[in-house]
Amino acid sequence: MYVAAQYSIAGATAKGIAASIERGVAEGGFGPGDALPPVRRLADELGVSPGTVATAYRELRQRGVVVTRGRGGTVVAQAPSVASRRPPRVPEGLxxxxxxxxxPAFLPELRPPALVRPTYGSHRASPRLGRLEGLTRDWFARDGVPSEHVTFAHGALDCIARLLSTELRPGDAVAVEDPGFHHLLDLVPALGLRMVPVAVDTEGLDPEALRTALRSGVRAVVCSPRGQSPTGAFFTRSRRDDLVAVVREFPEVLVVEDDHNADIAGVTAHSLAAAGLERWAQVRTVSKHLGIDLRWAGLACDPATLARHDGRLLMTSGWVSHVLQETAAGLLADGExxxxxxxxxxxxxxxxxxxxxxxxxxxxxxxxxxxxxxxxxxxxxxxxxxxxxxxxxxxxxxxxxxxxxxxxxxxxxxxxxxxxxxxxxxxxxxxxxxxxxxxxx
Structure with missing residues (x-):
């Protein structure tokens, strides 16, 4: 029986209906185990086709928001989640x-600062160390990425999650590489967003596939300019130029580049971030070349994106540990x-x-x-x-x-x-x- 009558589902498209239901789950209008209305009943109420409602329910099932119980209908999951793409444990002896x-032979020893003086209060007023901020600007500028607006995060995925959650709303679509980074493919649906796959070849995103995705209503694009996981693809200059031409047709779309292999990719950078886009961000992490335990990333982006990212950061963790920042700065400045x-x-x-x-x-x-x-x-x-x-x-x-x-x-x-x-x-x-x-x- 449909019991969640206290929440009124709205929407004229599958995306809108799915977003409405997901808001209901997030705001408590639907509780775990509550049944959604049958497909035909909801279609009649909203004045849409049954296929539209069925598509909305299917998207919600794929994100783990609802489950189907045969004759019991579609109900809100007990603990909305997504199936993890995490790798299995490595068998012994392999x-x-x-x-x-x-x-590990090419990773330096981490050397935290020997002395950290106590300070009064918090670092919210000055979250970034000036020394590391300068090194970060140089890091991006080296590859032609505008570095006027930079900030820090606790790793690449932490940064991308904050960018997407401040820019998009549940049900919005994100263009992702296919094949792509498995942790990102977990993250996007976990944020309540829809993934739109974009084909990848040896030069990265296929321009026509990206154009098709953007025309479908995608609100953000996440891609890698080089060292793409899992294929190792990288943007050539000509591919970068083709992609820039496509993205400029959709200036409101946020383009996020994950340049996590910036220092060990083995190829020259031809990034979208260096092309003067209206909405853009590039995140770089040091995990691959300085050590996986150094949970620090630098972000360069447009002013609006910076304000949204840092506004959310201040409301949550507040800042990246200054001990961590001192450690990263020391390594980045070390010639050896x-x-x-x-x-x-x-x-x-x-x-x-x-x-x-x-x-x-x-x-x-x-x-x-x-x-x-x-x-x-x-x-x-x-x-x-x-x-x-x-x-x-x-x-x-x-x-x-x-x-x-x-x-x-x-x-x-x-x-x-x-x-x-x-x-x-x-x-x-x-x-x-x-x-x-x-x-x-």
């Missing part, structure tokens, strides 16, 4: 090539650390190239032009992952990175030496041969 992590990072960037490029070349010797196509990973298209992800597991390798099935794109596996090459790459390629070819013998084709 070489871990699934995590996307850097080689910069040389270590540069050595890592060269090694990562050589290791990617080594595996791609080794696989090519067996007629296996792989891509990975920048960053820490190689993406290998396959027909059967499970067969490849399990086959390599029996040979001592643990690689990532592509399913957790994909929405509508073709199957593949991701291999992190950051710590994979050239000799080991030859062995992995031989095992990969053997697994593919076994799969073809078993399933044909």
């Amino acid at each position: 070489v871990d090539l699934a995590g996307g992590h850097p080689d 650390v910069r040389r270590l990072v540069a050595a890592g960037e060269a090694a990562y490029a050589a290791r990617r190239t080594a595996l791609i070349g080794a696989l090519a010797q067996y007629g296996i196509r792989a891509v990975g032009a920048s960053g820490l990973n190689v993406w290998v298209p396959v027909r059967d992800e499970s067969a490849v992952v399990n086959g390599l597991r029996t040979r001592g390798w643990w690689v990532a099935a592509g399913a957790r990175f994909r929405i509508a794109s073709a199957p593949a596996v991701r291999i992190t090459t950051a710590a994979l030496e050239a000799e080991a790459a030859q062995g992995l390629a031989a095992d990969f070819a053997a697994v593919l041969g076994e799969t073809q013998a078993t399933y044909g084709g």
